Amino acid sequence: VNLRIPGPTPCPPDVLAAMSRPMVDHRGPETAEILARVAPKLKAAFQTENDVLLVTTSGTGGLESAVVNTLSPGDAVLAVSIGNFGERFSGIATAYGADVTKLKFENGAAADPTKVRAALAERPGTRAVLITHNETSTGVTNPLADLAATVRAEAPDALILVDAVSSLSSIPVKTDAWDLDVVVSGSQKGWMLPPGLAFVAISARAWQANETARMPRYYFDLKKHKQALDTGSTPWTPALSLFFGLDVALELLEAEGWEQIYARHQHCADLTRQGVKRLGLELLADERYASNTVTAVKAPPGLDVSRLRKTLRERHNVVVGGGQADLSGKIFRIGHLGLVQEEDIRETLAALAEALPVAGYQPAAAAV
């Protein structure tokens, strides 16, 4: 199967093999050794000297940990939303009682730093800004460096909380250089691992905020995670199989090299975008901000998206994603992150060229 959804992503055979390793004592030396090996590699991936914590949860739980460890009920929060995952991040802050102002951009657009600056100027005392780096639902990568610089200039003390679930490890995230406070990623994306682990980097500014943050937390208490990590452990029983897999995946990623990985993602994304356009289709994303991990394609008049996905799956062994929430039926999404090579994209485009007519749309030309 050519699994071309924006996560879970295919895993290398060595990672899958590691997932079936027998259990060990989660408080014993094997676990401590894995944590000692992966901790510096995670820091390198996050381009940070900050702690990167491992939490047994999905990306959503990682986002929740970012919010509840740094904020108090009533805190003014600016939620920059460019799609479904921006809505989710905002929803988490609202659920825990933050005073959330949402700055929403239309589907396919990136966040505009000028509007972020204006929103912050209107609202002095903003405690945190929530930013989705890569919006999986629309295939847009926000200009995170610019957005972060804008926040630092306009609201120097505000925390910058970043959803980098589907970007980090595939698209560069310069945690320290961009002065980001909490950065969250998820195992089932570019990391080439199954789902179930979130990685959370925390700055000194965020730890300081943690001292007075009053949102309730227990399982997601990152201070407990930090204290445990410092002694080669975890506060609660972790998903050990994913630790085994991570140990292998990080070796593979480092062997390829981060710059090469970013270049490979850029190349596969370029191929995908060119291919779908050659088929006469349009991207949902503003092309200046089109994502290197997922391409959202607008359904042209006549195309039945669910029939397209079913045809691709059943006749071509290619699995693509549908649209989420208000985009359901209006787009389909091709994931190109993690374990992905040029041939996977060529196979996907060839299958698309054959499946589109079955689903009601005659492509403009051969895509491949």
Place this chain on the structure above:
Amino acid sequence: VNLRIPGPTPCPPDVLAAMSRPMVDHRGPETAEILARVAPKLKAAFQTENDVLLVTTSGTGGLESAVVNTLSPGDAVLAVSIGNFGERFSGIATAYGADVTKLKFENGAAADPTKVRAALAERPGTRAVLITHNETSTGVTNPLADLAATVRAEAPDALILVDAVSSLSSIPVKTDAWDLDVVVSGSQKGWMLPPGLAFVAISARAWQANETARMPRYYFDLKKHKQALDTGSTPWTPALSLFFGLDVALELLEAEGWEQIYARHQHCADLTRQGVKRLGLELLADERYASNTVTAVKAPPGLDVSRLRKTLRERHNVVVGGGQADLSGKIFRIGHLGLVQEEDIRETLAALAEALPVAGYQPAAAAV
């Protein structure tokens, strides 16, 4: 390695093999089919007609979900604690603002229904009672049927929230017959799976409480889990590898049969208790309530527990647990749950007989 800690437990080869299955679309038919297969088997294991939800988290996260989905800040809660995990359950309720009264029993004792009745009588309006079924830290199984009947008699409307993390699937839990409201178990215990999944059964009474429960929640919002499960899905990306493993593990458990599984645990526990006593050692647990999943053994004068564990691990390939919190250095714990047979216990006892003198204690007699 003979992994004899009270979780993570050894996994059968077929379960480990399933853990390395390639990824699938978590919103696709494969995932829906697995959920359809496991849902009725989980209900059978929980002896319930209630929904049993699957949450990607450790047992601690499962306990948090029980609290935050049914209670509001300020609610009067009676936390019945007989050890470290009772303290944890109580700590979760406190962290989320419940008005917690703790009824604490000494290490090794079970909770006394008479004292629970008195505590409830003193405190009319108690909204929930937190009960640990099997206290992993002390090797005690509470008389859950009696405790639940006591709560129902004294406080008919109180919710009964049960930590069955290390009992359910190894020791009978009659969720419906005992009228339990939220029952939580964890994958790395008797289920013969790696850690990372919690199973949460919810009664109609608990769903009713959910309607007005105001503790904040997002990732652990069980209503979202229920709505998703009803459509063969999950609200957030789940730990798919554990779903694959669970599918296989439940088949193996049903093939053996629940009554036979409970009898096997009883037998292995009896062997363990007899064996350690023959060595001249004492159980921490009141023997009337000694657990069938874990045996806590008091360290006699002269015994260096960490040396004992190191010797067992390095010379005998047997891994046992230490004591937690205030019991650190004072006990060691032998896990006998999940994938365990008589020979595993005999091997453990033989290793103990050899390792105890190395660690400062001369056993009374041959254990085997």
